[in-house]
Amino acid sequence: MDRRMIFTKIRDPRLVTVRRGGSLLDADHHLLAVWAADCAQHVLHFFEQSQPGDDRPRRAIEQARAWARGEIRMTEARTAAFAANAAAREVFGAAKEAAHAAGQAAAVGHVAAHELGAAAYAIRAVRAATPEGGRDEAGRLECQWQRAQLPSEIRELVLDDQRLRNEKCWSLFDC
Numbered sequence: 165m166d167r168r169m170i171f172t173k174i175r176d177p178r179l180v181t182v183r184r185g186g187s188l189l190d191a192d193h194h195l196l197a198v199w200a201a202d203c204a205q206h207v208l209h210f211f212e213q214s215q216p217g218d219d220r221p222r223r224a225i226e227q228a229r230a231w232a233r234g235e236i237r238m239t240e241a242r243t244a245a246f247a248a249n250a251a252a253r254e255v256f257g258a259a260k261e262a263a264h265a266a267g268q269a270a271a272v273g274h275v276a277a278h279e280l281g282a283a284a285y286a287i288r289a290v291r292a293a294t295p296e297g298g299r300d301e302a303g304r305l306e307c308q309w310q311r312a313q314l315p316s317e318i319r320e321l322v323l324d325d326q327r328l329r330n331e332k333c334w335s336l337f338d339c
Contacts, residue, residue, distance in 0.1 A: 170281050170332050178321055179276040193276050194232040195318045200269040200282035201228040202313050206306075207262045207289040214259035215251070221266035224248035231273040238273040245270035245278075261289035280325055283310050284333040307339030 180186025181193055204225050211221050227244035230236045245267045252263035265288075268281030287306045294302040314322055326337035 170284060170329065171277060172329060172332060175277065176325065176328070179279075179325065181276070188276055192318050192321070193272075194234075195315050196276050196279040196322070197228050197232040197269070197272040199310075199314060199318065199322070200272045200279045201225045201232070203283045203286040203310050204228075204262070204265040204269040206309065207258070207265055207286045209262075210258035210289050210293055211251070211255065211262040211266070214255050218251055218254075220244075220247040220251040221263045224266040224270035228269040228272060231270075241270045241273040245274070258289045258293035261285050261292050265289060277325075279322065280329055280333055283307075283326075284336050286310065287336040288334070303336060304339040307337055311339070 175186075177186040177188075179188055179196075181188045181190065204221070208221060208225065211218075224241075224244040224247060227236060227241040231238060231241040248263050248267035248270060252260045252267065255263065262285070265282050265285035268278045268285055271278040272282070287303045287310075290306040291299040291303045311319075311323070326333075330337045
């Protein structure tokens with residue numbers, strides 16, 4: 165599976181905080197971070213089975229949650245995102261995708277649009293861990309699980325974001 169940018173050239177103002185000229189409320193930004201952390205947490209075991217002594221992706225997910233609770237600054241969460249992405253460079257397959265999901269989750273505090281990256285990489289992790297003939301179905305089931313976790317306050321925003329950026333996200337949100 166290839167790696168490419170999951171963002172569009174023009175940022176969606178619904179995913180930019182009010183203080184930065186968008187329409188995203190802080191409370192919804194925090195919900196996006198928690199949901200992204202949930203998506204990454206759901207597949208973290210793929211990384212931890214491969215690298216049991218490496219806690220960087222787990223710490224990134226914890227930092228995403230801590231940022232959402234207001235316990236740490238965005239820069240701390242972003243630093244954890246970099247560490248999770250470094251961990252991803254050291255592994256392959258489902259473990260790599262799970263570490264990227266954790267990195268994306270931790271980056272939501274910095275840029276809310278990373279929420280879709282966490283979800284997409286989690287789906288990629290599940291697909292990579294599944295034998296060839298069942299990957300599409302496994303990805304659909306993961307996507308459905310993710311959608312079931314969406315808080316009602318951000319549900320329509322995320323579903324619309326998935327529709328708009330699905331092609332950029334490897335068409336993983338056709339579930």
